[in-house]
Amino acid sequence: MSRSVVYARRAAAAVALGVLAMGCQDTSPEEAGATAGTSAPGPTATASAVPSPSPVATTAANTAEVCREVDRVIVAGSRRIATDSAASVSWDLTGEQVAEQLRRNLAELADDVRAQARRAADPEIRALIEETADQIDAGSRASRPAAWMNSTFTAIPPRLTRDCRA
Template sequence: MSRSVVYARRAAATVALGVLAVGCQDSAREEAARGGATPPSPTATASATAPSPSPVATTAANTAEVCREVDRAIVAGSRRIATDSAASVSRDLTGEQVADQLRRNLAKLADDVRAQARRAADPQIRALIEDTAERIDAGSRAPRPAAWMDATFTGIPPKLTRECRA
């Protein structure tokens, strides 16, 4: 097996595992978005006399939901990358085949992230997520996507953790 194939597989697996670890912060973010409280019961929210949520509360809820879904998309995409990387060993793929597979996975991930950007009510959050999708798309077009993942992709989840919040 060539050195570049081994490097590509190792890089993809390492990055994917790192992203999966960051994705575990999703539950903490979800709890914080709820303010640490238990969600209201369905009967409490079904009251006809309950006031309508304010636009700010609605935007905050939308932001929390969209950010959570972006996290999920990145974790799912990272799992796909790790699974395909591991499977490429048994399939004895060439370096270029591994790179093409990684490009396809990154393009799918960018599409999934972009779909969440369209749902964002907050223009700043929409711009952040669109920028994230563009950055992932750049990786799908990179001549060496595994090197791009090492250099760039690893910084995406921490940035989203810091900036994607209500």
């Protein structure tokens, strides 16, 4: 097996596993309770029920939901990349076949992320998610997609964690 094939497989798997390990966003206890359909007892629950006077509350109608879904989509795509990279060893693929498989996975991930951008009510969040999908699309067209993942893909989850929130 050539060194480039081994490198491509290891790089894709390492990056995908890194994204899985780090996750994209932390869910606060308040969001976790809201997601589960419950709220914390006592005065805190009453205080959180008071609408915020900030304009973010009205412009970010579904931002938290869309951002969580983008996180889920990226983690699922990373899992798919890691699984396919590991399986490519038994499939005895060439380096170019491994790269093409990775390009297909990235193109599919970009489409999934772009679908979430269309759902975003907040135009800034929609633009952020569309830009993320465009970045992932660029990786699907890269001549060395595994190298692109090491240099660019790894920066996407921290950026979403920082910028994709209500």
